[in-house]
Amino acid sequence: MHHRFHTFIATLILGAVLCGSAVAAEKLTLDKEKSKITFVGSKPEGKHDGGFKTFEVSAMADFDQAENSSLEIMIDTASLWSDDEKLTNHLKNPDFFDVRKYPKIQFKSTKIEAGGGDSTVKFIGKMKMLDKEVEVTIPASFELSDTSLKLVADFKIDRTKWGMSYGEGKIDNMVAIKATFVLNR
Amino acid sequence: METAILLWSVAGPGVVCICAAVLALWVARDQNGRGTSEDRWAGPLAAVLVVCGWMAAIAVPLIGRQKISWWPAEAWQQVVWPIGLVGVLLALCAPHHTARSGEEAGRERSRGEPAGPGSPTLAWLHRDQWFLGGLASLLVGMLAMPTGDGWGDLLPWHRGWLVAVVGCGLVNAWIMQQVALSGGERWVLWIALAGLGGPTILAATAYGGLAEWCLGAIAATLMLAIFALIVPRSGCWSALFPAAFFAVAATASGRFYTYEDHPLWLYCLILLLPTGVSLVALLLGGQRLATQVVASALTAAGLLAGIAYRLLLAGQE
Numbered sequence: 001m002h003h004r005f006h007t008f009i010a011t012l013i014l015g016a017v018l019c020g021s022a023v024a025a026e027k028l029t030l031d032k033e034k035s036k037i038t039f040v041g042s043k044p045e046g047k048h049d050g051g052f053k054t055f056e057v058s059a060m061a062d063f064d065q066a067e068n069s070s071l072e073i074m075i076d077t078a079s080l081w082s083d084d085e086k087l088t089n090h091l092k093n094p095d096f097f098d099v100r101k102y103p104k105i106q107f108k109s110t111k112i113e114a115g116g117g118d119s120t121v122k123f124i125g126k127m128k129m130l131d132k133e134v135e136v137t138i139p140a141s142f143e144l145s146d147t148s149l150k151l152v153a154d155f156k157i158d159r160t161k162w163g164m165s166y167g168e169g170k171i172d173n174m175v176a177i178k179a180t181f182v183l184n185r
Numbered sequence: 186m187e188t189a190i191l192l193w194s195v196a197g198p199g200v201v202c203i204c205a206a207v208l209a210l211w212v213a214r215d216q217n218g219r220g221t222s223e224d225r226w227a228g229p230l231a232a233v234l235v236v237c238g239w240m241a242a243i244a245v246p247l248i249g250r251q252k253i254s255w256w257p258a259e260a261w262q263q264v265v266w267p268i269g270l271v272g273v274l275l276a277l278c279a280p281h282h283t284a285r286s287g288e289e290a291g292r293e294r295s296r297g298e299p300a301g302p303g304s305p306t307l308a309w310l311h312r313d314q315w316f317l318g319g320l321a322s323l324l325v326g327m328l329a330m331p332t333g334d335g336w337g338d339l340l341p342w343h344r345g346w347l348v349a350v351v352g353c354g355l356v357n358a359w360i361m362q363q364v365a366l367s368g369g370e371r372w373v374l375w376i377a378l379a380g381l382g383g384p385t386i387l388a389a390t391a392y393g394g395l396a397e398w399c400l401g402a403i404a405a406t407l408m409l410a411i412f413a414l415i416v417p418r419s420g421c422w423s424a425l426f427p428a429a430f431f432a433v434a435a436t437a438s439g440r441f442y443t444y445e446d447h448p449l450w451l452y453c454l455i456l457l458l459p460t461g462v463s464l465v466a467l468l469l470g471g472q473r474l475a476t477q478v479v480a481s482a483l484t485a486a487g488l489l490a491g492i493a494y495r496l497l498l499a500g501q502e
Contacts, residue, residue: 090390090391170187
């Protein structure tokens with residue numbers, strides 16, 4: 001009897017917490033037309049622009065308490081493009097993204113905290129690429145309006161952390177990434 | 186060129202091949218170092234040593250650059266085993282002229298004199314060379330193409346490419362052997378070398394790892410081709426068997442790893458380039474050696490230039 005009473009109280013508390021967070025965090029939907037993910041790969045002789053055409057974003061936002069928010073990005077690697085057709089061909093192969101074997105790149109936030117300045121935020125999470133998960137911190141700026149949230153992240157990653165080491169020494173290990181997400185409220 | 190590529194894909198395979206060629210020469214020669222051994226098995230053994238050396242040489246870039254284990258993850262790397270098998274079988278069963286040069290044997294055949302093997306076992310091996318090689322080549326065709334969930338959309342290509350790999354591999358190997366046995370054993374490896382050019386260019390347009398491997402095969406074959414030119418009766422021509430199957434397997438892999446739509450005729454040209462060059466060499470068999478070699482070289486250069494133009498330059502602004 002005593003045990004049943006405890007279970008009942010625990011269920012009530014859990015339900016209240018779940019309902020509470022559901023109310024506080026708002027589900028946002030991606031505006032695919034206005035969102036983009038691009039990257040710049042560099043080498044001593046020059047650089048190339050590229051990006052991904054297809055991706056999904058699942059976002060929950062609590063505008064009062066950032067730590068209650070979450071962000072998940074799923075990129076379709078086969079949608080990769082670049083400013084050179086032959087380079088696109090090469091990037092899709094096992095030297096780089098191996099899109100047949102690893103069709104997705106995933107980022108899942110584990111912690112979201114306020115950034116250094118106004119209208120900035122830091123997404124800390126796991127980025128899974130080439131079947132390897134690495135923790136990354138993505139700094140981003142945001143613009144909030146009544147109808148949407150615009151996130152702009154401009155950062156660099158070390159591709160070799162995911163085992164993408166082809167051309168090391170000839171092609172820069174650091175790749176600049178710019179992601180712009182317009183999320184409708 | 187990057188130092189690591191130079192080391193693992195050029196120098197490494199070259200050195201391994203030279204060691205194998207010297208060892209094979211030592212086996213094939215008599216104890217006094219004069220002429221070739223009278224032992225009928227010395228030729229086949231030397232040929233197998235050359236093929237094993239060639240296979241070890243092309244394993245160098247895989248080990249050094251791709252960090253492969255004994256059974257690699259990628260299909261194009263796994264194919265190293267069946268290529269070795271088919272190469273060893275064809276080389277073991279090929280007619281070898283251990284007691285006289287290929288040129289002499291060619292002259293004997295042109296006079297209608299059979300080049301007998303001198304041993305019932307060798308006779309059996311010679312007779313069934315293409316049957317055994319054909320069976321083994323099925324494994325090359327089976328493993329040359331990638332499979333798995335991500336490749337489902339390209340599954341309909343598999344049957345056609347299996348036929349292409351097995352058929353073109355056997356035809357190329359057979360016709361190059363005819364060139365070797367018709368007095369071209371010292372320079373036939375240059376035809377095999379030309380055959381590796383197309384797949385290397387195809388791979389270089391899409392997949393660096395595969396291209397580095399092809400470069401390793403080119404370095405290995407080049408070293409043996411030079412060795413065969415310098416040292417008469419070296420038996421190095423046996424490397425044409427694994428080289429022929431390597432070329433077709435690499436073409437198939439290159440096709441699957443490119444996202445560009447190249448025309449069918451281009452793939453046919455890449456696959457059958459050794460046959461085209463060998464036909465020229467055989468058709469000019471009655472001419473002077475220099476005429477035969479120059480015409481073959483010009484044919485190979487012309488075909489390779491066409492392939493390179495279509496793969497690298499055509500369609501670009």
